[in-house]
Amino acid sequence: MPADFNGTWNLVRSENFEGYMLALGIDFATRKIAKMLKPQKVIKQEGDSFTISTTSTFRNYFVQFKIGEEFEEDNKGLDNRKCKSVVTWDNEKLVCVQTGEKKNRGWTHWVEGDELYLELRCEGEVSTQVFKRA
Ligand code: VLP
Numbered sequence: 001m002p003a004d005f006n007g008t009w010n011l012v013r014s015e016n017f018e019g020y021m022l023a024l025g026i027d028f029a030t031r032k033i034a035k036m037l038k039p040q041k042v043i044k045q046e047g048d049s050f051t052i053s054t055t056s057t058f059r060n061y062f063v064q065f066k067i068g069e070e071f072e073e074d075n076k077g078l079d080n081r082k083c084k085s086v087v088t089w090d091n092e093k094l095v096c097v098q099t100g101e102k103k104n105r106g107w108t109h110w111v112e113g114d115e116l117y118l119e120l121r122c123e124g125e126v127s128t129q130v131f132k133r134a
Helices: 017-023 028-034
Strands: 007-015 040-046 049-055 061-066 071-073 083-090 093-099 106-112 115-122 125-133
Touching: 017 028, 017 115, 017 125, 040 115, 061 071, 061 083
Parallel strands: none
Antiparallel strands: 007 040, 007 125, 040 049, 049 061, 071 083, 083 093, 093 106, 106 115, 115 125
8 A cells, every 4th residue: 555645735844955945056046035934745646647736926837747658848937947757656755757957957846744755856955855745
């Protein structure tokens, strides 16, 4: 039985988001705003099909995928770089590899108790975000 990510999740803490944004080349002004945000994620999971909407007072981002099926990701409103993404299961974790201009880019989601974790990776930087059920 894979983990159940369904639900509405609010950011409660984050580590090294600044480092991740720097690795992505996000400009100073945008980073100053982005690091103050408390985004909300709404995840819908039906078998191996997922939608993840991340919303905030500043920008929103939506992604839709099926496990194991590569898709074009535009990262619109984030760094706007296109990449080819694929999400797979690693036991109970969802692992996304984002192949493109940036090396070692991707993310991992997992649930621990009532918390949703998101590890964001780019080049040598790793940021961890923790969300709680709304
Ligand atoms: C861009 C980099 C902040 C910073 C400026 C905009 C959308 C997995 C995945 C969904 C993400 C999180 C994106 C963080 C990139 C910041 C606007 C923040 C709100 O989540 O849940 O594909 O990629």
